Amino acid sequence: MTSQIWFHKYQIIKVLGHGGTADVFLSLHTKLNTLRAIKRIRKDHILHSQLLNEARILKNLCHSCIPIIFDFEEDTGYSYIIEEYIEGQSLKVLRNQLEHIPEDTIIEFTIQLCDLLQYLYSTHNPVLYLDLNPDNIIISKNQIKLIDFGASSFQNETGNRNYSLGTKGFAAPELYSGHAPDERTDVYGIGTLLYYMVTGKSYIISEQKRSIQNKLGNCSAPLQGIMKRCLQYYPMLRYSGVFVLKKKLLELHQKSVKVKDESRKSITIAIAGTQERIGTTHLGILIANYYSQKSIKALYMEKNNSNHVSSILSSYKKNKIKESIYLINNCYMLPGCRIHLPVVSETYPVKILDYGKLNQDNYEDFLNSDIQLLVCGGKEWELEETEKALKLVCDKKTVKYLFNFVDGSRFREILKYMGKLTCCRVPYEPDPFAGQNGKILNQFIDQLVE
Known part of the structure; x- marks a missing residue:
């Protein structure tokens, strides 16, 4: 040959x-x-x-x-x-070589594909591609290229189609039902490619529920939502066009980039309380879980003598990482702060420093952190201790005052005496190791660390 x-x-x-x-x-x-x-x-x-x-x-x-x-x-x-000749490797070959494709890469590839399809639709005689499958996508230097236009059709000629030529597991249902395809047919094709990049398998409509539920565990909820919308059986239920789909993907990509940028920053979050047993450990763990949900490694560091972490280690299943750092339910914890801060700066871009009760010995270190959170008591018998702590930090306008174990009416009374200081009421969460923080709790922590 x-x-x-x-x-x-x-x-x-x-x-x-x-x-x-x-x-x-x-x-x-x-x-x-x-x-x-x-x-x-x-x-x-x-x-x-x-x-x-x-x-x-x-x-x-x-x-x-x-x-x-x-x-x-x-x-x-x-x-x-x-x-x-388009040099590179097919998406099928690439997916078979990899255990998984990172979600950021999946989104970037799909946005590129949307751009290509938009070009086809914008020509003098618009073209529908109609056979999106992993063999027809070539990856060349991290760029998407389209080959094999054998099933494609000029948009004004789709009514004359009497063939399917779609690839099983990737072709939209209307290609087999005799209905004229349109841009939403390519939207469905993009959905099947998303599914393939995540799972490594083609999409079978009869297995829709089982496939989506069981095989997308490593795919974020927003991307799952986009995929499910693309894969709707009826075209009217899909995105109206590739432009709308691309907009959704760009929004998701920008959020992902923002999270990446946040993960590159090294920040210290200091937590202290106006008295002992006011909930600083509890809050620190909740914040660590918040970052864990964003795939950002945060280290909770015990900068006090309470020995709470030692008690936690004896009660929960744990994995020792190194240098006395432990992993408990996705929360990295360091008891008694046995490592100097620079040693963990690169590994853990977020450090959560729990100073316990604020006092003359630790308040300067507390104020030198990037974010300062002071947990206060709001009950009548706690106000004296709260006032003592406020005197140590009252000149620092960046401190955020968090009131724990108070109801709404009591918190409103407290606000009358706090003037222009930034105050929040800590939401109730009985188990800081519960796993996924709820929406209200995440919104609360968003305000604390912004």
Whole structure:
């Protein structure tokens, strides 16, 4: 095969792929010394005329991520489309090589794909792609490229389609039902590719509920929501177009980038109380869980002599990490603060320093942190201790005053005496190791660490 010269100028190098409708070969243009892909289509194939439609569509397109048609040849048995060789590996090969594709990469690939499809829709004679599948997506230097337009159609000709040519597990239902496809058909295709990138499997409609529920454990809830909307059986229930889908993906991507940026920052969050047993340990663990949900490593450091962490270690299942740091229910904890701060700065971008009761010995360190949270008692018999602590930090306007174990009416009374100081009431959460913080609690912590 490698010694064959086709049409006096194309030296065949190897077979790129075999299919039911066509074979694809890698060749070298002997005069130009450039690589070409040659698609060979049997003339007796029932869809021969439709497959030649690829050449008709591609000759009017000009995009760096879409192959260029260079030539067309025929012999007695076959038609040949000679086009630009797109170097890289298919999405199928990439997914098979990886245990998983990072979600950020999945989102970036899908946004690129949306851009490509928007280009197809924006041409003088808009084109629907209609066969999005992992074999037709090439990844070249982290960029998405589209090949094989054999199933594509000009938008104004879709009503004349009497064939499906969709790939099972990726084709929208309407391609098999005789209904004319539209942009939402490609939206469905994007949904199947999202599903494939997350799970490594094609999407079978009959297994929809079981597939979505059991196989998307490593996929964020927002991306699952986007995927489910794309995969709706009825087109009217999907996103109205690729532009709308891209907007949703960009919003999700921007949130992801923001979380990444936050994770690169090294911040210290100091917590102290106006008295002992006011809830500083409890709050510190809740904040550590908050960051854990954002995939940001936060280390709770016990900067006091309460020995609460030692008690926690004896009560919960734990994993020792290193240097006396323990992992308990996704919360990294350091008892008694046995490591100097610089040692853990790179590993843990967020340090939560629990100073216990605020006093003359620790208040300066407390105030030197990036974020200062003072947990206060609001009951009548606690006010004296609260006032003593306030005198130590009253000149520092960045301190946030958190009132624990008080109801709404009592908190409103307290606010009358706090003037313009930043005050919050701590939401009730009985178990700081419960796992996922609730919406109200996360909104509360958002305000504390912003």
